[in-house]
Amino acid sequence: MDLPQHVTTIEPLDEQAREAAKTRMNQLTKPPGSLGRLETIAMDLAAMTANPQPAVTPPGIIVFAADHGVTAEGVSAFPQEITAQMAKNFLHKGAAINVLASQIDASFRLVDIGMTQEINHVNITNKRIKAGTANFCETDAMTKKEAVSAVQAGFDVAQMMIENQGIRCLILGEMGIGNTTASSAMIACYSKKDPEHVTGPGTGLSPEKIKHKQHILRKALQERTINSNDSIDVLAKVGGLEIAGITGAMLAAAAHRVPVIVDGFISSTAAVTASNISRRARDYMFIGHQSTEPGHRLAIELLNKQPLLDLHMRLGEGSGAALSFPIIQAAAALICDMAVFDDLKSY
């Protein structure tokens, strides 16, 4: 089961645009290097967008929602029904991500890519692949065909937002009770580490319950024979529909030279998956923040990137990524709008 070529085709970064941005950066009215990481971010943006004076507004946020059969094993502090309740909360603009979206003037889209409960609402994008994954402790979470369809669905939604709404920076979030368990399983596969190193409290499990979550993960990873070099296999056997959707959206953004802000553990698991599918995808990503979920550190290591913020958050929904957007926006504004030393001669 393969993805079509247009989903995996990503151009290399534009190193000429990076050089031009560097030259301009060194002419701006400030001591060289004084803007620290903002300088690197501005040059990265130039290389991503092929424009020495890059733009990142308007930003767009996509939250993919899906359910996880593995919740039957008691791996989350919250019941599965919360996924649909939170989906309704997103539609009523009451969730953390809605507040943060309005602070940065981002357009927001909620995509049902496989919740158990179907919600009929004009503002929900229906890309339902199936009513939640199967319990991967007992059987594969989904078929490879379903995993590919979910990646394709994510690609299509992101492409539509880029082409029709002119989105210039994409923030990816998720809602799915149980998805830290799926992400832990996937990162254990990719990093070849024991679940002990990737399993955390998620929504707030006690230390004993974390031990139980590790036990479930170990059992699932033993029983599902996973080819960790094949990300579609990893997604299908122990992944999630929203993780697949985010993966596709990240591939679409990179294919359109639109910078991506990766959120916490789940979003980063999708980021690793996207860069395993198409190596250049990671070149178009920033990591918005460091989540306290322990597996996030490993996911970031696999991406070989530094997060922008560390606010001790562990929410998901795209919240940490949305919070870091103003930093990226500032980097773009500084390189575009600051004066160069030559301008001073005319003052």
Ligand SMILES: Cc1cc2ncn([C@H]3O[C@H](COP(=O)(O)O)[C@@H](O)[C@H]3O)c2cc1C
């Ligand atoms: C009210 C509420 C709002 C959330 N928003 C994001 N998550 C986060 O927590 C879930 C993952 O944690 P676990 O694997 O432990 O279930 C995901 O839905 C994630 O988006 C939430 C969780 C809850 C309870």
Ligand SMILES: O=C(O)c1cccnc1
């Ligand atoms: O880091 C995250 O994205 C995260 C952590 C815990 C629960 N939900 C999401």
